[in-house]
Amino acid sequence: MSRELLLIGIGAGDPDWVTLEAVRAIQRLDVLFVVLKEDELDDLVEARREVLGRHRQTLPRIVELNDPPRPWRTAPDYNAAVALWRAQRRELWSAALTAELGDDGVGGFLVWGDPSLFESTLAIVHEVLRDFSEPVELRVVPGVSSVHALTARHRIPLNRQGRAVQILPARLLADGMPDGVDDVVAMLDGKLAFNSIDPAGIDIYWGAYLGTPDELLISGDLAKVRDEIVRVRAEAAARKGWMFDTYLLRRR
Structure with missing residues (x-):
């Protein structure tokens, strides 16, 4: 048995920018991890729902992750504030993946644009999976940046x-x-x-x-x-x- 985690790029805004590879990945998900930011926007939530609704007849199990506050906007030490935020994110995500990703489950994140460009999800996931006792296969699906x-x-x-x-x-x-x-x-x-x-x-x-x-x-x-x-x-x-x-x- 093996576990997989998919980071799925869903494009910069247009639902038609979701690739065929991303569609196949969305259809394989057992659990979707959704990061809820402190200032989450209704427009973005609705756009994510539209992507899921287009490509799934039934929704995967959804696990919500409440994002830590982003203090660097006002913090005197930008680098220290970012490091603290990343550590808090890493702890939260690690606990969620440990609890929710079964022995042979497929979990995933929907990532705006492309997961490799100006996106912290991929870097934090690498840090989380490095500390896992059992291997998790990570797959990155590119998107329209x-x-x-x-x-x-x-x-x-x-x-x-x-x-x-x-x-x-x-x-x-x-x-x-x-x-x-x-x-x-x-x-x-x-x-x-x-x-x-x-x-x-x-x-x-x-x-x-x-x-x-x-x-x-x-x-x-x-x-x-x-x-x-x-x-x-x-x-x-x-x-x-x-x-x-x-x-x-x-x-x-």
């Missing part, structure tokens, strides 16, 4: 021939574009880093709520369109109560 959804919607390649692309958290843009890199994808930009860097010679390809009916797209010369992005972003966040966006900065 927000980065690829963004470039597809703007009809542009992610990389240009012979040039590197850097993907980074937007806080690392505080001093502008990295040296020697002409194409940068910024994630998690709650502080509008694109609006504070030198825009000379840079184009931006911005997208929000990618793959959903509320999708927003703006592109152009950063100096000319950044005020529009700030305005549209603020209006959308006020209307919906939340904001998921990402963008590519491209030096001309």
Whole structure:
């Protein structure tokens, strides 16, 4: 007998972005672990239900994991706050997998976008399974990431021939574009880093709520369109109560 844990990428928003491999994985689940964040959004909960409803006639057993608070948004020591949160998550998930995953059960997580890109689930699961006394086979099912959804919607390649692309958290843009890199994808930009860097010679390809009916797209010369992005972003966040966006900065 063997146990399996599946991390299933379900895409950045559009239910049609769930791959055939992901569908087969969803249909195999005995138990689904659902991480409930402290500020879980109704739109995301409903989207997850739609994915399950499309591809399962009967739902798997669902185990809810209440996510620890995320203190790094205000904590003075960012790295220490993240380390504490990861340790709390690891303890919670380890107890749940031990209790709920049978001797030959198939468990899984539905992961937004792709499990390997700007997603902590895979790293924490590796830590959890390392301490298990009995082996659990881990399988990762790729999904359509927000980065690829963004470039597809703007009809542009992610990389240009012979040039590197850097993907980074937007806080690392505080001093502008990295040296020697002409194409940068910024994630998690709650502080509008694109609006504070030198825009000379840079184009931006911005997208929000990618793959959903509320999708927003703006592109152009950063100096000319950044005020529009700030305005549209603020209006959308006020209307919906939340904001998921990402963008590519491209030096001309």
